[in-house]
Amino acid sequence: MTEVLSARFKSQAAEALGNVTIQESLDRLVNFRQGRVDAIAEYGQDRWDALSDRAREIKRDTLEHLDEYLDQLSRQVERAGGHIFFATDAQEANDYVAKVAAAHDVKTVIKSKSMVSEEMGVAAVLESMGIEAVETDLGEYIIQLAREAPYHIIAPALHKSKEEVSELFQRILGTPAESDITALAGIARQVLREKFLQADMGMTGANFGVAETGTIVMVTNEGNGRMCSSLPRVQVATMGMERVIPRLRDVATYLPLLTRSATGQRISSYVSFVTGPRRRDEEDGPQEFHLVILDNGRSRMLADPELREALYCIRCGACLNACPVYGKVGGHAYGWVYPGPIGAVVTPSLVGVPRAKDLPFASTLCGACRDVCPLKIDIPRMLLKLRSDAVEGPAETRVPRRVESLMMRVWRRTVAGPRLFSLAGKAASAAQWPLSRRGALRWLPPPLSGWTRSRDFPRAAMRPFRARWRNHEGRHGR
């Protein structure tokens, strides 16, 4: 599995905040935001809401009967001549892919973009076997050359400027400096074309797996997914177990939600439907087709009524674009495969709260993510649930916080009645006098010092409201 660096959220975030190129690239998220708004306006808000409700209802039903739909999917994949494998964790999934590659004496694997394969870290596993595994989505290709993780669910190289990409190509591919984006894409295209033609195995993701027909659906803009599923001898598709949808016609519900939320497109340039390997009368397609369905912690989410709806996610990335925190710290701060608000829910849920302890807290809970989510996933509520797991959950989810919990115990007694509450106010008011100047505090001691680095803190009132009320109303009554 890809290494989890989420425990370093704070230092990774600080790095992004101090990086001008990254801040400029994050400013470009406004284009995604605007694209989405325009696309929904064109579609019509009422129609959009109805589509959204239908999508939620289908997901609810699917997850309610997930075992049956997965069973149906696997039977249909096999009926179409494909192989199916259920992997409990990333290791099992990687072992299976490695076995298939070895059995076919594979030298080169071409990959189309897949978050689940990032989660597995399968490219590294193949490389360790001496197999060349090449990402073929342009953004993924760039970050693979840079040996980085995806920055954004749908724009993996969002953080790279064209100058950086040019330098990267010069350094690794030995190509001349190039400042034109189309020309840079041309370079990648030339390199990748060779790989497409020589590859023995193609790995793809699956935006949807259709139970009714055993079809996997891939939504791409570069056509590389179709190359990966049609040129090599063997195709291995990977998907999270929540990706199953009951019927082929359900694609019509999710596809407009996905592309309009992601990029503002009415439809992506390519939508590929793959059902099993090549038939006898077909010219293209792999001789062998494998579908790997990954759990890797999803069953735990499914079993938790407060987190289950996070499995509704169709990975459109709209919540990243809307999030004020992602907009400043970017994708790498989150330290694993899934960044942004949905990542702050999915990562602790899949890898465990203690390994990603900052993520549920690294949110203002503003709710912008929930507003733009086409599946209306209540991400802030899930973050609260994960926070409470970290604070007062069972031992395996709890993260020690001694000072804070002591402060909260004091607070509990304080708010338990008005007498201590006023007394605490008076005490605070008296304590701050030496620190305050002209009605505000310019410095506070740790752990509150973070506030006063950039902001004054108000001085508590000499006479709080309740004292004023009692004084005034006591005399005049009402």
Add this chain to the structure above:
Amino acid sequence: MARKRVSLFVTCLVDQFYPEVGEATVRLLRHLGVDVDFPEAQTCCGQVALNGGYRSLAASVARRFVEVFRDSEAIVAPSGSCVATIHAHYADLLRDEPELAGEVASLQARTYELSQYLADVLGVDDVGARLPSPVRATYHDCCHALRDLGVQSQPRKLLSSVDGLELAEMKDSAACCGFGGTFAVKFADISTAILNEKLRNVDATGADVLTAVDASCLMHMGGALRRRGARTRPLHLAELLCEGLEEPRS
């Protein structure tokens, strides 16, 4: 018609730091013919504990809140996020006490953010305020007021009707100010980066006054305005509306 009566939930922040906001709220309501009482047993809504992950602690505060305001006809608070805590989270927090479910639902139906109460319950767009000198104001949409309570048009209507007030909309008025409670302290640098972007949009309006329906967001944005010596004053909606009321403070 019987006079309306509300219980003021002043919120812990306003009580201890911004009592003037509480006074302005009372004055505004009385000016509009509403009787106001103040249940003195009140403390906090529990939001601080809830957001910190101390759910069971938040639940005990919520239970207390239900008791304190049990007999109130309506509850009004000069804070969107505290009211949103009650509306969006009390049912969850008290789910293990089904005997309270009815009371919680009734409490939620009777609890309003101030501008909601004025515009939606009283049907007032114009509180009759006339500012002594012209003021250019910009309105920040506080996240919970906007997204949990749907407060968007109410404060704008009230502000637009004030004589002498020009409402200058800022870019991305619905973008978070970066406060988020303890987030502003635990992740101070991220919070500040978000705040800086917000204040750039505030500055661009050239407003004299930055107003909102939450003292907490104003404390956050105002703290930075003050640190920079900015000309723009942070002012709670209740205070801004009150500045234009003719009758003197009694």
